[in-house]
Amino acid sequence: MKSMAKEKPEDDKHTDRNFCSCDQKTTCKVESILTIDERGQMVLPKDIRERADIKPGDKLALISWEKEGTICCMALMKAENLSGMVKDVLSPLMNDTGA
Incomplete structure (x- = not known):
């Protein structure tokens, strides 16, 4: 997955290294075909x-998409990037609900 940097305000808590702007x-x-x-x-x-700057001891999050009760797609990302991605996805939803 190719990460594209985007400009962020100074007060953004994400560092350039940890920020992923995939959309x-x-x-x-x-990238590769893996054998289990x-x-x-x-x-990997x-x-x-x-x-991907993955080092020994790094944690990866496995994200899956499900269709009709079966996982059809999976993706890996560094766990440290997960909280920023969740925040970026949920923030607009929280603003829309008035929460």
Whole structure:
């Protein structure tokens, strides 16, 4: 997944390193095909880990989309980016409800 930086106000709590501005206009592509071994494990290729700045001990969030009770799509993102993404998605909804 390609991350596109966007300008943020000075008071934004996200650092450039932790901020992801992926949206419907962001370019997505198949980076790699992974094989699941008999223990259910997979290897994230080194070049992908390097480009995504994923280091040993980092936590990844698995995001899934479900259709008719079955997961049809999955994505990985650094867990540290998850709270910012949730905030960005929910903030407009909270403003619309008057909360």
